[in-house]
Amino acid sequence: MAKEEQDKILDEVTQSDYKYGFSSDIDTDSIAKGLNEDVIRLISSKKNEPEFMLEFRLNAYRHWLTLKMPEWAHLDIPPIDYQEIIFYAAPVQKAKLESMDDVDPEIRATFDKLGIPLDEQKLLSNVAVDVVMDSSSVKTTFKEVLAEKGIIFCSFSDAVQDHPDLIQKYMGSVVSYRDNFFAALNSAVFSDGSFVYIPKGVRCPMELSTYFRINAENTGQFERTLIVCEDESYVSYLEGCTAPMRDENQLHAAIVEIIVKDNSEVKYSTVQNWYPGNKEGLGGIYNFVTKRGICEGVNSKLMWAQVETGSAVTWKYPSSILKGDGSSSEFYSVAVTNHHQQADTGTKMIHIGNNTKSTIISKGISAGKSNNSYRGLVKVVKNCEGARNFSQCDSLLLGDKCGAHTYPYLEVHNKSAKVEHEATTSKIGEDQIFYCNQRGISTEDAIGLIVNGYAKEVINKMPMEFAVEAQKLLAISLEGSVG
Amino acid sequence: MSIDTINNDFLDLFKQGKSLLDDKSSKFMNTKREEAFEQFKKLGVPTLANENYKYTNLVPVFDHPYTVDLQYRTVMGDLNKLFYCDVPELDTNLVLLSNGWYYNQNRKLDIPEGVIVCSLQEAAEKHSEIFEKHYGKYAKPNEEGLVALNTALAKDGIFIYVPKNVVVEKPIQVINLLRSDRDLMATQRNLVVVEENAQVKLIFCDHTLTEHKYLSNTVSEINVAKNAIFDLYTIQNQHLNAAILNSVFIRQEANSNVLSNILSLYGGIIRNNHYTIFDGEHCENNTYGMYLMDRNQHVDNFTFADHAKPNCVSNEHFKGVMGDEATAAFTGKIHVRRDAQKTEAYQRNNNLLLSNDAVINTKPQLVIDADDVKCSHGATVGQMDDDALFYLRARGIHEEEARMMLMFAFAHEIIEKIRIDALKDRIDELVEKRLRGKISKCSTCAIACHQ
Numbered sequence: 001m002a003k004e005e006q007d008k009i010l011d012e013v014t015q016s017d018y019k020y021g022f023s024s025d026i027d028t029d030s031i032a033k034g035l036n037e038d039v040i041r042l043i044s045s046k047k048n049e050p051e052f053m054l055e056f057r058l059n060a061y062r063h064w065l066t067l068k069m070p071e072w073a074h075l076d077i078p079p080i081d082y083q084e085i086i087f088y089a090a091p092v093q094k095a096k097l098e099s100m101d102d103v104d105p106e107i108r109a110t111f112d113k114l115g116i117p118l119d120e121q122k123l124l125s126n127v128a129v130d131v132v133m134d135s136s137s138v139k140t141t142f143k144e145v146l147a148e149k150g151i152i153f154c155s156f157s158d159a160v161q162d163h164p165d166l167i168q169k170y171m172g173s174v175v176s177y178r179d180n181f182f183a184a185l186n187s188a189v190f191s192d193g194s195f196v197y198i199p200k201g202v203r204c205p206m207e208l209s210t211y212f213r214i215n216a217e218n219t220g221q222f223e224r225t226l227i228v229c230e231d232e233s234y235v236s237y238l239e240g241c242t243a244p245m246r247d248e249n250q251l252h253a254a255i256v257e258i259i260v261k262d263n264s265e266v267k268y269s270t271v272q273n274w275y276p277g278n279k280e281g282l283g284g285i286y287n288f289v290t291k292r293g294i295c296e297g298v299n300s301k302l303m304w305a306q307v308e309t310g311s312a313v314t315w316k317y318p319s320s321i322l323k324g325d326g327s328s329s330e331f332y333s334v335a336v337t338n339h340h341q342q343a344d345t346g347t348k349m350i351h352i353g354n355n356t357k358s359t360i361i362s363k364g365i366s367a368g369k370s371n372n373s374y375r376g377l378v379k380v381v382k383n384c385e386g387a388r389n390f391s392q393c394d395s396l397l398l399g400d401k402c403g404a405h406t407y408p409y410l411e412v413h414n415k416s417a418k419v420e421h422e423a424t425t426s427k428i429g430e431d432q433i434f435y436c437n438q439r440g441i442s443t444e445d446a447i448g449l450i451v452n453g454y455a456k457e458v459i460n461k462m463p464m465e466f467a468v469e470a471q472k473l474l475a476i477s478l479e480g481s482v483g
Numbered sequence: 484m485s486i487d488t489i490n491n492d493f494l495d496l497f498k499q500g501k502s503l504l505d506d507k508s509s510k511f512m513n514t515k516r517e518e519a520f521e522q523f524k525k526l527g528v529p530t531l532a533n534e535n536y537k538y539t540n541l542v543p544v545f546d547h548p549y550t551v552d553l554q555y556r557t558v559m560g561d562l563n564k565l566f567y568c569d570v571p572e573l574d575t576n577l578v579l580l581s582n583g584w585y586y587n588q589n590r591k592l593d594i595p596e597g598v599i600v601c602s603l604q605e606a607a608e609k610h611s612e613i614f615e616k617h618y619g620k621y622a623k624p625n626e627e628g629l630v631a632l633n634t635a636l637a638k639d640g641i642f643i644y645v646p647k648n649v650v651v652e653k654p655i656q657v658i659n660l661l662r663s664d665r666d667l668m669a670t671q672r673n674l675v676v677v678e679e680n681a682q683v684k685l686i687f688c689d690h691t692l693t694e695h696k697y698l699s700n701t702v703s704e705i706n707v708a709k710n711a712i713f714d715l716y717t718i719q720n721q722h723l724n725a726a727i728l729n730s731v732f733i734r735q736e737a738n739s740n741v742l743s744n745i746l747s748l749y750g751g752i753i754r755n756n757h758y759t760i761f762d763g764e765h766c767e768n769n770t771y772g773m774y775l776m777d778r779n780q781h782v783d784n785f786t787f788a789d790h791a792k793p794n795c796v797s798n799e800h801f802k803g804v805m806g807d808e809a810t811a812a813f814t815g816k817i818h819v820r821r822d823a824q825k826t827e828a829y830q831r832n833n834n835l836l837l838s839n840d841a842v843i844n845t846k847p848q849l850v851i852d853a854d855d856v857k858c859s860h861g862a863t864v865g866q867m868d869d870d871a872l873f874y875l876r877a878r879g880i881h882e883e884e885a886r887m888m889l890m891f892a893f894a895h896e897i898i899e900k901i902r903i904d905a906l907k908d909r910i911d912e913l914v915e916k917r918l919r920g921k922i923s924k925c926s927t928c929a930i931a932c933h934q
Binding site for chain 2: 401416419423427
């Protein structure tokens, strides 16, 4: 095929617009920009938090002051001025939501546009949703149905009020505020998030979902998710994110903590579609996320599935600590970068318990002038017998200005471990395109087909609703690309 | 001692020994020395904080009162009499170095006319045109603290020049003997220039002759011109008190073919830095490595294949067996630069762990900025295949013997890549002995280096 034609198709494909880029006109209660101890005290008092929360925040803040922004990632990030960011912004709403009618119509309109069902009555899909806009939770659906089974699914702020004992016990137990720069920042200023508690022996009857939306200008979003699964329980949790198109970069630093006990299973799926910036790389979200789960109990299971298509910069490594004997973890990821996007993402699998298993499947797709890196660690400690890991990291390059990088770390301290890693980098083969062309499939469709097939292994692991959305996202950004 | 004290000691040594260092070295070398010294001031000895040295802590290695010879010091005895590698079937041109210094010997080398094999000092004076064209051009003192230190302290080493269209049939074997009456830090600097269409095979061997503690910091720069074929075999076989830091920088021009084989059989601490840059199209590079470590030995192989030009092929395969409390690390970096289209780069690292106290850290990396490439890497850590073991046991082979056979087969994949038959047989023999826990030296060797 002629080079120009290839370029044309590639252009068309990679120029498709970000369709969630609108912003909504909602009254926002935000505080002055900047960060100091007073701001943290203000956030804490606004949320009417108990003493231990304030202490936790202040400790985190003081620790954060001693840290420097990490520079090891394959990312080019201009310095961030933390005094120019508004650390708390929440849509103004009535004191307590009694029914759907109490939700600000603008907010409802916003989420209607995004296709997020806030309205339980009209709901077709069987998904309970917690919606977080800017810094605070707007609405949690299906709360009562879940409560019958003893499941707690609410915003983090509500959980702090209603279940302070659980929060105090588990918050920071997986990701300590000392963990890293962004974890410390989040621990100091986080405003809301979701809390999930599944009691012993309960299988959560529906998928739980949180939808994150940044709306206000100049703000940062800092949310925290905490999932606790008691013995013999199960939950599937979904997370989605979008943001309006703005010229300045906005900061998002989140923490996710998951605790999985004996014989329990957690599935955590993410479709991350923060605004990626425009074609020249202006604007977009800086996405710095610390996600970690601990498989504490025997035979516990944790699965991460993520589709990363948004954000100007992604810095994210969902990790699993396999502590319980026989526990296992899987990580499935598709990361797509385009234009000037940069992604440095991967996972950590720490094998501690005997006979622990982990699987890592990572698919990177780079186009435009973007850079896409996989960075992962598989560690088998000395007393861990019979650990097994398989990792596969493939990269697909669409265009000659982008980069795909792989940085796996394998640290094995026990002879009974079996650890395998493989990675390949390639472009779409001309023979594959030719094969499709011969059968009457246009080049553009053929590429869509091939990319979809390439990502299928990961998308198949996602819950249905998400898989559909993920597939659409992939189609938007990649269909028709030829290397 | 902290890392700062170590670095400051070197800075003091350099300032105080400046006149001794400059003496007998060419002006060109001394200019490079000055520059490197400034670089070392900034870089220092690499620490664990340096990502490339994450798994090798050099602080305890350097933390010892070594003697550093700034001038050639005569060692007792005549090395020519003391050392003879009496291998009739391995017919090589033998060149001796003593603690990194070229050793004047009475042997006549069987090399074609025009080929130069001499000391670095001599080359800097007598062959200054070639020397200055290449010296300090490929090693990176601005990135690597050890290279800066080497360039600042380097006085001697070996210089090899193979002119255009010349084929050196007989391999050149360079044996560096570490032999001292006190604990010693040796600095060796080698320069190999292979001109267009030339061919040469080079074997580097390291031996420790006395029981003293050694630290050897070697840098070799190698330029392989168009259509040239170059083989490099590095055989590392020292005692447990030796730390070998070996950095090799290879630059390949168009259509050149390089084979590099690093065989680490024994040694306290071994660190290999292996850099290859493809500075012309259609180059081929095969880099292989094998490490057999037990006791508390440590080996760290760091390789970097820099695909700067299109249409090159690189292939890398490292295999290791770790027993007892041995630790090993492997870092393989492949960088395909923006316009290096049609690159093919492959990399593999396989490890066998024989004990729970042994550790392997492996880090294969791909950094790819061009789209029309075929790149892959794979790394495995595991044990012997139970089925294979059962197969052998079912045929009446004793378990220990069966394990030995499998380990040997595992290592043989690397050995069979050697392109000198006699050397291949010799290494086979050494490896088998090594795996059986015997002293791994040639049966005919007169040196008792492992006692």
